[in-house]
Amino acid sequence: MVRKPGKMYRNLAKKAYTRREYMGGVPGSKIVQFEMGNLSQEFPTEIDLIVEETCQIRHSALEASRISINRKLLKDVGRTNFHFKVRVYPHHVLRENKQATGAGADRVSEGMRLAFGKAVGTAARVEAGQMIFTVFSTPQYLDKIKAAMRNGAHKLPTPSHLKVHTIKVSGRIVAAPKIAGDKIAEPVKVEAEAEAVAAEPTAKGAEAAKGAHKGPEHKGAEPAKAEPAAKGTEAAKGADHKGGKAPAKGGKDKK
Known part of the structure; x- marks a missing residue:
């Protein structure tokens, strides 16, 4: 062409x-x-x-x-x-x-103007x-x-x-919203992570304090640890009663 x-x-x-x-x-x-x-x-x-x-x-x-x-x-x-x-x-x-160009164009170039x-x-x-x-x-x-x-x-x-x-x-x-968005987003993420890290020790300390507060109450209320003391008391009472009855019986026998 x-x-x-x-x-x-x-x-x-x-x-x-x-x-x-x-x-x-x-x-x-x-x-x-x-x-x-x-x-x-x-x-x-x-x-x-x-x-x-x-x-x-x-x-x-x-x-x-x-x-x-x-x-x-x-x-x-x-x-x-x-x-x-x-x-x-x-x-x-x-x-x-x-229109045709080159050799023989004069014969085929006639047409509508x-x-x-x-x-x-x-x-x-x-x-x-x-x-x-x-x-x-x-x-x-x-x-x-x-x-x-x-x-x-x-x-x-x-x-x-x-x-x-x-x-x-x-x-x-003017035309760099992605860069500006990244610059704004990064500090927010860092602050959120710092707040989470700072909140973890506080939460752990609160849980430890609650556990320490509940510890003695639970230990004192446990029946398993209280049973030896109860058994010792009952044994002592039984020994007293038996000790008091023994001389009486001995006296009857002597009579």
């Missing part, structure tokens, strides 16, 4: 064609990512790439520009020092009336003054970011310029 030049789809000549539920076989967008770099930090400087003409930008051109900018940012700035964002999406479906055509790709419809790409970073990397964005702007079908302005940041991490 021979790809036609981008100037054939650059101008907004027709209405937007975006209702994909009524068409089939639309090629997928080539744009892989829309946000790159460090997504969990706020940066005070914003650099925007703004187009100067109203036009259509094919998804292949957007992806080529994105790759060029992102690759240069990773090399010169570092992944943790920027947040790169693509601000447009290729909604518009491009159609093309397929201005035919509806078949879907061959997608494009983003942008207005003059619209932002296409945005990079968030710190002022120390401003020159390198400008060079990277100018390099990627050469792949777009319209002239463009850069705009830099400062953002008011709160100084907090």
Whole structure:
């Protein structure tokens, strides 16, 4: 398949064609990512790439520009020092009336003029003054970011310029709920464990105190240990009675 030049789809000549539920076989967008770099930090400087003409930008051109900018940012700035964002999406479906090319094309190319055509790709419809790409970073990397964005702007079908302005940041991490949750959860677990450990000796001491308090009562109430004393008392009483009766009997015998 021979790809036609981008100037054939650059101008907004027709209405937007975006209702994909009524068409089939639309090629997928080539744009892989829309946000790159460090997504969990706020940066005070914003650099925007703004187009100067109203036009259509094919998804292949957007992806080529994105790759060029992102690759240069990773090399010169570092992944943790920027947040790169693509601000447009290729909604518009491009159609093309397929015709034979090459040898013998003059015999088979005759047909209906201005035919509806078949879907061959997608494009983003942008207005003059619209932002296409945005990079968030710190002022120390401003020159390198400008060079990277100018390099990627050469792949777009319209002239463009850069705009830099400062953002008011709160100084907090925005998109890292898991890390924040773990940091909050850990001390709670440690405190709970410490409270449980501190409560165990107290509970054991209370049980020991209760056992010590109940011990003498239970021991005194046990009949098994009290029986020897009772038997000894009864034996002593029996000995006294027998001892008293014995002399009486002896006296009768003497008489």
